[in-house]
Amino acid sequence: MQRVSTIRRNIAWLVALIGLLAGSGSRHALALQAEEVSFTATAKAQVVVGEQFRVVFTVNSEGKDFRGPDFKGFSVLSGPNTSSSFSTQIINGQIARSVSYSYTYYLLADQEGRYTIGPATIIVNGQQYTSNGLTINVIKGQTAPKASPGSQQRPSRSGQEPSSGQSLGKDDVFLRVSTDNQSPWMGEQVILTYKIYTRRQISLPSAMVQPSLPGFWTEDLLKDEKQYRQTEETINGSKYVVVEFKRIAAFPQKTGELSIPAFEVEVAARVQSQRRTGDPFFDNFFGGSFFNTYQDIPVTLRSQPLTLKVRALPLTGRPAGFSGAVGSFTFSGEVDRTQLSTNDALTIKYVLSGTGNLMMAEAPEVGFPSDFEVYDPRVSDRFTANRSGLSGSRSFEYIAIPRVPGSFGIKEMTFSYFDPSSDRYKTIRVPAFALEVVRGEGEQGNGTISAVSQEDVKFIGSDIRFLKTGDAGLRMQGASFFLSPGFILLAILPLLLFGLSLVFWKRRTDYLSDYGAVRRRRATRLARKHLRTAYSRLKSGNGEGYYEAISQAIWGYLGDRFNLPLASLTLDNAEEKLRNHQVNEPSVEELKALIGDAEFARFAPPEGREARKDMYARAMEVITRIENEMKK
Amino acid sequence: MLWLWLVLSSPVVLGQLSASEAEALMDQAAAQYQQGRYEEALRMYEQIESSGYVSAPLYYNMGNAHFKLNSIPRAILWYERAFREDPSDEDIHFNLALARTRIVDKAETVPQLFFVRWWNELRDFYSADGWARVALFFLSAALALLLVFLLSRHTILRRTAFWPALLALVIMLHALAFAWQKHHIMKTRPYAIIFTPAVTVKSSPDVSSVDLFVIHEGTRVQVIDGLGEWLEIRIPSGEKGWVDAGTLERI
Numbered sequence: 001m002q003r004v005s006t007i008r009r010n011i012a013w014l015v016a017l018i019g020l021l022a023g024s025g026s027r028h029a030l031a032l033q034a035e036e037v038s039f040t041a042t043a044k045a046q047v048v049v050g051e052q053f054r055v056v057f058t059v060n061s062e063g064k065d066f067r068g069p070d071f072k073g074f075s076v077l078s079g080p081n082t083s084s085s086f087s088t089q090i091i092n093g094q095i096a097r098s099v100s101y102s103y104t105y106y107l108l109a110d111q112e113g114r115y116t117i118g119p120a121t122i123i124v125n126g127q128q129y130t131s132n133g134l135t136i137n138v139i140k141g142q143t144a145p146k147a148s149p150g151s152q153q154r155p156s157r158s159g160q161e162p163s164s165g166q167s168l169g170k171d172d173v174f175l176r177v178s179t180d181n182q183s184p185w186m187g188e189q190v191i192l193t194y195k196i197y198t199r200r201q202i203s204l205p206s207a208m209v210q211p212s213l214p215g216f217w218t219e220d221l222l223k224d225e226k227q228y229r230q231t232e233e234t235i236n237g238s239k240y241v242v243v244e245f246k247r248i249a250a251f252p253q254k255t256g257e258l259s260i261p262a263f264e265v266e267v268a269a270r271v272q273s274q275r276r277t278g279d280p281f282f283d284n285f286f287g288g289s290f291f292n293t294y295q296d297i298p299v300t301l302r303s304q305p306l307t308l309k310v311r312a313l314p315l316t317g318r319p320a321g322f323s324g325a326v327g328s329f330t331f332s333g334e335v336d337r338t339q340l341s342t343n344d345a346l347t348i349k350y351v352l353s354g355t356g357n358l359m360m361a362e363a364p365e366v367g368f369p370s371d372f373e374v375y376d377p378r379v380s381d382r383f384t385a386n387r388s389g390l391s392g393s394r395s396f397e398y399i400a401i402p403r404v405p406g407s408f409g410i411k412e413m414t415f416s417y418f419d420p421s422s423d424r425y426k427t428i429r430v431p432a433f434a435l436e437v438v439r440g441e442g443e444q445g446n447g448t449i450s451a452v453s454q455e456d457v458k459f460i461g462s463d464i465r466f467l468k469t470g471d472a473g474l475r476m477q478g479a480s481f482f483l484s485p486g487f488i489l490l491a492i493l494p495l496l497l498f499g500l501s502l503v504f505w506k507r508r509t510d511y512l513s514d515y516g517a518v519r520r521r522r523a524t525r526l527a528r529k530h531l532r533t534a535y536s537r538l539k540s541g542n543g544e545g546y547y548e549a550i551s552q553a554i555w556g557y558l559g560d561r562f563n564l565p566l567a568s569l570t571l572d573n574a575e576e577k578l579r580n581h582q583v584n585e586p587s588v589e590e591l592k593a594l595i596g597d598a599e600f601a602r603f604a605p606p607e608g609r610e611a612r613k614d615m616y617a618r619a620m621e622v623i624t625r626i627e628n629e630m631k632k
Numbered sequence: 633m634l635w636l637w638l639v640l641s642s643p644v645v646l647g648q649l650s651a652s653e654a655e656a657l658m659d660q661a662a663a664q665y666q667q668g669r670y671e672e673a674l675r676m677y678e679q680i681e682s683s684g685y686v687s688a689p690l691y692y693n694m695g696n697a698h699f700k701l702n703s704i705p706r707a708i709l710w711y712e713r714a715f716r717e718d719p720s721d722e723d724i725h726f727n728l729a730l731a732r733t734r735i736v737d738k739a740e741t742v743p744q745l746f747f748v749r750w751w752n753e754l755r756d757f758y759s760a761d762g763w764a765r766v767a768l769f770f771l772s773a774a775l776a777l778l779l780v781f782l783l784s785r786h787t788i789l790r791r792t793a794f795w796p797a798l799l800a801l802v803i804m805l806h807a808l809a810f811a812w813q814k815h816h817i818m819k820t821r822p823y824a825i826i827f828t829p830a831v832t833v834k835s836s837p838d839v840s841s842v843d844l845f846v847i848h849e850g851t852r853v854q855v856i857d858g859l860g861e862w863l864e865i866r867i868p869s870g871e872k873g874w875v876d877a878g879t880l881e882r883i
Contacts, residue, residue: 464699464727467665468689472658474651477684480818482764482811490768498775505783 037061039122039129046137047109052077055117057103057131061124066103069118073138079105083294087268109138171238173198173269175301177260183309186255187326187357188420189389190308191221194246194263196301199238201270203296204228204245211263216250217359221385249390251357252310260306268296313418319427325417327356333413333430341440346372346400350430352415353393358383363396367411372400402437409434516563523560527553527623531616538612543605546612550619551598554591557623561630571595581630590622649683661693670700688718695727704734705850709825712852712883716818719756735850742870755810760818763811767804774800824865824880826851831880833873837862844873853880 043055057066057080068080080103088097103120117134173196180191194211196202210220222245231242245265252258271294313326333350340346352361363377375398383392402408413430481487511518530553537545559569562577571592578588594615601615649657661676674697680690695710711728718724744752758766777797784790817823829849835842837859847853847867856872857864863880866872 462730464696464730465723467662467693467696468723469659469662470689472655472687472689474654474658474680474685474687474690477686480815481761482815487764487768491771494768494772494775498779501779502782 037063037124037127037129039063039120039124039131041117041120041131041134043117043134043136045135046139049109049112049138049140052106052108055079055105055107055134057120057122059101059122059124059129060099061101062099063101063122063124063129065121065123067121068103068105069120069133071105071107071117073109073111073113073115074107074117075110077106077108079103079107081105081294085296087296109136112138112140114138172200173202173267173299173301175263175265175303177263177303177306179260179306179308181308183311184252185311185313185326185418185420186252187313187324187360187418188252189327189356190216190250190252191389192246192248192250192260192306193244194248194265194303196243196245196265196267197233197235197240198243198269199240202299203268203270204243205266208245208265211246211248211261213248213250213260215254215258216252217357218251219249219383219385219390221247221249221387221389223385247387249385251360252308255310255312258308258310260308262305263303265301267299267301269299271295271297314423314425317425319414319416319425321414321427322416322418322425323362324360325352325356325358325415326420327354327358327417328419328421329354329356329358329415329417329428331413331415331428331430333433335410335433335435338434339436339438340402341438342402342405343440344401346402346435348398348400348410348433349395350398350413351393351395353391355389355391356417358390358392358394361394364413364415366398366413368398368400369402369408369410371404371406372402372408374398374400402435405437405439407434407436519560519563523557524623524627526560527557529553530556531619531623534619535616538616543612544602547598547602547605547615550615551595551602554595554598554619554623578626578630583626583629587622587625587629590618591626594618594622649680649685654680654683654685658690658693661697665693665697665700670697673697674701686717688714688721688724690714691717692721692724692727695731699727699731704731705825705827707731708735708850708852709881709883712823712825715756716883717759720758720762732850736848737851740869742868755813758810758814760811760814763807763814767807767811770800770804770807774798774804821882822855824853824855824863824882826853826875826880828879831875833865833867833871833875835873837864837874841874845871852883855880855882 037060039057039059041055041057044053047053055071057068066080082101082103084099084101086097086099115136115138117136119130119133121128121130123129176195176197178193178195180193181188184190192211192213196204210218229244231244233240233242246263250260313324329352331350331352333348336347336349348366350364350366352358359381363379366374368374377396377398379394379396381392381394383390383394410433412432414427415430416425416427418424419426530549534546534549534553537549555569558564558574558577559566562574564573564577575588575592578591597615598619601612606612657676657680661673661680664670664676665673674694677690677694677697681694691710691714695707695714698704698707698710708728708731711724711731714721714724715728755763774797777793777800780793781790781797784793826847826849831847833844833847835844845867851867853865853867853875855863856866858877859874861877862874863877864872864874865880
């Protein structure tokens with residue numbers, strides 16, 4: 001009986017404490033009062049001889065004066081151990097609390113048979129409640145006795161608990177966040193794992209908020225998992241149960257240092273509370289181990305902050321059509337047919353699949369011929385999020401309708417992405433499709449194009465014109481033609497030519513315009529010519545012709561020399577001209593003599609070859625003399 | 633001393649390309665360009681250019697390579713140089729105009745008097761050497777026609793030769809003037825392209841002076857005056873101001 005009274009004292013103490021802890025809000029008390037009090041006993045219906053088992057009396061309200069039944073036929077190993085649990089739920093702003101107190105006995109079945117455990121009683125709010133009774137069937141069996149309840153509890157007590165046994169060490173339960181990549185590229189998938197390490201029995205809240213990750217696009221990877229994954233890990237020699245309760249695929253959306261904020265989660269940790277009875281004998285006798293109570297206390301776990309260094313994608317080698325895809329991808333394309341008639345729909349499907357930031361992929365620009373009517377692509381996604389990350393495919397389906405028959409091509413498509421495993425850009429090509437479009441049946445096969453359907457040339461893009469090939473006309477620098485010696489020479493040359501031709505021309509006109517001077521210049525030459533004729537006649541024996549030629553030479557010379565017309569060519573005129581030109585008198589006389597002799601000889605030629613020859617020599621001499629003596 | 637000699641002489645020795653080598657390199661560069669390897673093509677063109685060769689097609693191709701590599705200010709610079717060498721080429725005009733649409737500053741030119749504009753447009757039709765050739769041709773033509781006028785005996789010929797001779801003489805004098813102006817521009821290189829992304833133009837050659845306006849890379853400016861590291865510039869809209877000499881490159 002003494003034991004029972006001790007228990008009662010214990011309970012009373014506890015209840016008082018709980019009342020203090022739970023707060024004395026009248027609203028809560030009312031809520032509790034309103035609830036129906038239930039007081040139940042539970043235990044296994046069948047046990048084996050020698051088996052240890054539990055009988056638990058649970059009441060859903062604060063009670064006092066618990067009286068356990070008489071466990072006839074069983075040995076009581078420990079009990080009643082009291083424990084309490086509180087749970088608070090906030091639903092739509094309304095607070096609902098539920099409390100349960102349990103009184104646990106550990107019993108050992110001694111003998112086989114059918115035993116009845118009587119009801120226990122408790123007083124709640126001044127009213128006595130009675131629990132249900134239990135019937136337990138004890139059977140014979142070979143089951144080895146299990147470890148004692150004391151040893152079962154040991155792990156929870158073997159830690160470095162504070163002496164009071166009520167608080168929780170900070171090493172007992174903690175939250176850690178880890179990443180698979182400290183310095184990802186921008187857009188690269190990073191897997192963040194949130195794990196709770198515990199050495200205690202804990203309960204997790206059923207609904208958990210998502211950690212907010214500014215600067216990231218996130219995807220929950222555990223949304224399809226039914227239960228949390230538990231593993232065991234040893235840290236600093238202590239064994240921990242590790243619960244991975246969050247796994248997130250995060251895609252950084254900007255470069256630089258991105259911090260992952262600390263994440264808080266509230267768990268309930270079961271703590272053993274040890275009470276001093278105030279009776280040293282009692283405590284020593286039981287070693288404190290029989291009167292353990294357990295309490296679920298809320299603990300807020302906070303993860304350490306984490307910083308990721310997000311690297312900007314390299315600029316070198318970045319393909320022209322790169323749009324920010326990072327990961328590992330495949331890209332394919334197909335057309336449903338390559339031969340079709342006008343106004344038939346053509347379906348082209350491009351599929352991008354792989355692992356990475358697929359959700360950022362935009363519809364590719366398909367190089368349709370400009371005579372095709374093209375509709376906006378239908379984009380369909382098939383993403384799967386599993387523990388290893390986000391993967392899947394995104395497909396783009398285009399529908400195009402050719403309006404004009406002919407041979408067309410859909411240009412080659414490329415998809416470029418950055419592969420973080422090799423730190424390189426990669427490009428996948430989908431080759432061009434050749435299409436043959438024939439005129440549809442409904443269309444009229446008019447060969448000529450009517451003026452109405454004529455179209456302007458469509459300019460699709462603007463680009464610079466192509467290189468200049470062929471002769472580049474390379475020349476060395478500084479070799480400017482303008483003002484170079486060559487230029488000056490080429491400038492002076494025409495001027496020189498101009499001047500020279502002017503001078504030449506002037507002279508030539510002057511020369512040509514003066515007839516007298518021409519005659520004068522020609523006089524001697526003509527006279528000599530006539531004399532030569534005379535000489536040849538002399539040789540041939542033509543005497544008459546000889547003298548005629550001589551006189552012609554002399555008269556011709558005089559006429560030409562003084563520019564005398566034939567009419568005024570007389571001996572007197574000639575004599576006057578000669579005197580005017582200061583020809584010496586003997587020469588004039590000689591000339592007159594010669595003319596007279598020549599005239600005479602024409603009609604009476606002298607005999608003898610020498611005499612004839614003399615005439616020729618005299619003519620030659622007199623012309624030369626006159627020419628020399630004459631003043632120009 | 634030997635290494636010094638090597639250092640001093642090697643750039644010249646290595647950089648020199650014979651005319652046939654340069655022509656071969658032009659073809660190679662064009663092949664690289666066609667395959668989309670613009671950087672290689674550009675490197676080859678620069679090699680030719682650094683050997684001291686001048687040619688409008690070379691400059692034009694360099695502009696194209698820069699354009700494809702998306703360095704628009706450089707592309708404009710080389711197109712302008714190509715334009716200076718051969719102002720009559722239509723492709724150079726086209727690409728220069730296209731490149732100018734890709735820069736920040738809108739080319740806002742002050743409307744010039746019509747005859748000044750005509751004069752300038754006419755002047756830009758040929759390079760200095762081109763105008764020099766034109767001048768030589770018309771000099772010869774004028775003198776030949778003058779000879780006909782002066783020396784012919786037929787009055788009809790003399791009459792028909794006089795006015796053309798006078799016209800040829802006038803053309804010759806203009807061509808000479810154009811050539812002289814172009815030659816002067818080539819020598820003083822008064823135009824430049826801005827290369828710094830954004831340049832604050834100051835009111836005087838002093839860092840602490842008043843900021844007048846901001847111009848951006850690719851803009852063509854006229855250099856009017858210089859003082860130490862500062863240059864006085866005039867932008868197409870006619871505004872004047874001072875900038876650091878390092879912000880621009882002369883055409």
